Amino acid sequence: MRGLLVRLLYALGLPAVLVAVWWVASEGSTDVYRPPLRTILTAFPDVWTADRWRGDVLPSVLRLLAGYALAAGAGIALGTLIGSHRRVRAVCEPVLEFLRAVPPPVLVPVIMLFAGIGDTMKIMVIACGCVWPVLLNTVEGVRAVDPVAAETARSYGITGAARLRDVVLPSAGPQIFAGLRQALSIGIILMVISEMFAASNGLGFTIVQFQRGFAIPGMWTGILLLGLLGFVLSLLFQLAERRVLGWYHGLRATTRRSP
Secondary structure, three states: OHHHHHHHHHHHHHHHHHHHHHHHHHOOOOOOOOOOHHHHHHHHHHHOOHHHHHHHHHHHHHHHHHHHHHHHHHHHHHHHHHHHOHHHHHHHHHHHHHHHOOOHHHHHHHHHHHHOOOHHHHHHHHHHHHHHHHHHHHHHHHHOOOHHHHHHHHHOOOOHHHHHHHHHHHHHHHHHHHHHHHHHHHHHHHHHHHOOOOOOOOHHHHHHHHHHOOOHHHHHHHHHHHHHHHHHHHHHHHHHHHHHOHHHHHHHHHHHHOO
C-alpha cells in the first residue's frame, strides 16, 4: 500500500503543481486568447457532452487504435525479418533511412490522392508515422539477441516458428516495447494532424473549429482533453508492458537489489 501511494505521489505530484501554478497565474487574465483556467474547466462539461464524445472523441480514438495496430503489426513483422537476415538488412537499410527521414505530415496530401478523405486516409497517416520507431527498434532488438541463447536453441533443435516465439521475440521484447511507446506518442500527434485535413469530425477537427469560431475556452478544453487522452493511453500501455515483460522488470529489480 505504501509503495502504491509513493507511485501515485510521483505520478500526480508534478501535474498537480503545474495545474496550481496555471490556476494562480491565469486567475486575473482578461486576454481573450488566454482565459483563466477556472473558465476553461467550467466550460469543459458544457463542451464535451455525450453527443460530442460519441461524434468526435470516439472516432478519433478508433482511428488512432487502428493505425497504431496496423503500424505495430507491420513494424514487428518487417523488423523481425530484416533483423534476422544480414543480407536483407543490407539491402533495405538505405531505403529505410530515406523513408524514415520523410516527415509523416507531408504525406497527407499524397495519401489523400490514393485513399480519399475518409477514415482510411487518417488511419494510413497514423500508421505511416508510427511504423518507423516500431520497425527500427525491432530490427535492433532482433540483432541484439543473446548469441549464447541463440546457439543453445540451435543445439536443441529449436528452429523456425518455435525459435522466433521462444527466443527471438522475448529477447527483443524490451526494445520492441520501447518502439511501441514512441509510436504511441507519434500516433496521437498524427491523429490530430490528419483530422485537420478535409475532416468532418474528430478531436483535431473540433479544436480547429473552435479556434476558427473564436470559441477560445472550448479550444483550450480540447487541448486539455488531448493531454488527458495521452495520459490515460500511456498508463494503459505501461500496464500492458508490465504484464507482457514481467520477467524483464523482475530481472532488473533483482539486479538493482543485488550487491
